[in-house]
Amino acid sequence: MSDQTRFILNESDLPKAWYNILADSPVAPAPVLHPQTLEPVTPDFLSVLFPMELILQEISSEAYIDIPEPVREIYKLYRPTPLIRARRLEKMLDTPAHIYYKNESVSPAGSHKPNTAIAQAYYNKAAGTKAITTETGAGQWGSALSMACNFFDLDLEVYMVKISYQQKPYRRVFMETFGAKVYASPTDRTQYGKALLAKDPDNPGSLGIAISEAVEVAATSGGVKKYSLGSVLNHVLMHQTVIGEEALMQMDMAGEYPDVVIGCVGGGSNFAGLAYPFLRQNLKDGQRTRLVAVEPTATPSITKGSYTFDYGDTAKMAPVVKMHTLGHTFVPAGIHAGGLRYHGMAPSLSALCDAGLIEAVAVPQLATFEAAIKFARSEGIIPAPESAHAIRTAIDEALDAKQKGEKRVIVFNLSGHGHFDMSAFEAYLSGKLVDYEHPAEAIAEAIKDLPQVVLPV
């Protein structure tokens, strides 16, 4: 076992391929359905929104897909990212456990999201796309994609959830610095946005609504604009696997192998990026690492939602997929400050949870922020509130190991830093946050709106 604290790979160790879990997953993916007909979609339908290369990746069953050289060149601005042994946190907790974290906060945009943003911008550019539309909630995805579109000389329109647009003006300026156009959603730029504003001019927006607007603009652009999504889809999760491939090499340098791998989940991409390569080792190499996805009790799609077919967006324009969902009409509680607000979950991750190959837990927000503060005060990095969900569970594992007198090796993903989230930290530090659990009645109500899918047997 190494006595080092930082495990740093060379530029030449940067992975040459992404890993596709669908090649090894024992659970076959459910078909992706057209939102109107509820029949399996054709590549034609998807090609209105995405370039063909990404559609082929979406449905690919190849285990490895080569990372194009221009994408690797940009990755080298911040990859390979460090794996850090959290020795000071271990000491603070007085635990026999060894805690490691993969530090994705070192990317230029401050999160893991550039790993797919750069790839998606590259494939769009290669396919002749001129402009991209997307949504952003807290602003992390819009920030990453604005940087990537700037590198590949693509125009970008970002539909930003109105409440975040108002609360996070510097996120907007971040995106504008890279040349993106940012609109507070719902806008009057789309039929759907106009209809919502006619009913309620003060509609605060939601991720599901912003996705609907971005999809509508791309779908009605006559092929000029394509749409890009920052999580949930197979190709997005696959682009994130550089995280886990690097972490495997770094754990080798550390001379240990994880007993448990942890990540927070919104749509599932940073968790899958770290965990899927370790899942491959479980499936093909006899390892027995526990893989734990962590969500907030305010948006508990895996732990409380239904595993069924649902729309990807609120206006029912995005494809219907089988996933853990709180219903496409879901609007997160205003008091919830921790991000991870999407109503659904990546279909591949949902299927693997359903099959028992991945565990899920939900953590309340006060305990989450408490963990964020512990981490900041021991390791010196203020984590994104999203990442703090993973930290909470990593600390709980370390305390459990202490109680049982076990040496446990824990690896979690620090998916981003929290430098744009000071208002959430301020709310916590000044005692304004309370715990919130998404009510069971709301879940039961939303389920009534799900599409009635009848699959041929």
Ligand SMILES: *Cc1c(COP(=O)(O)O)cnc(C)c1O
């Ligand atoms: C967007 C984001 C998440 C949640 O998205 P996933 O697709 O589930 O990874 C988590 N952490 C940070 C820092 C993010 O920006």
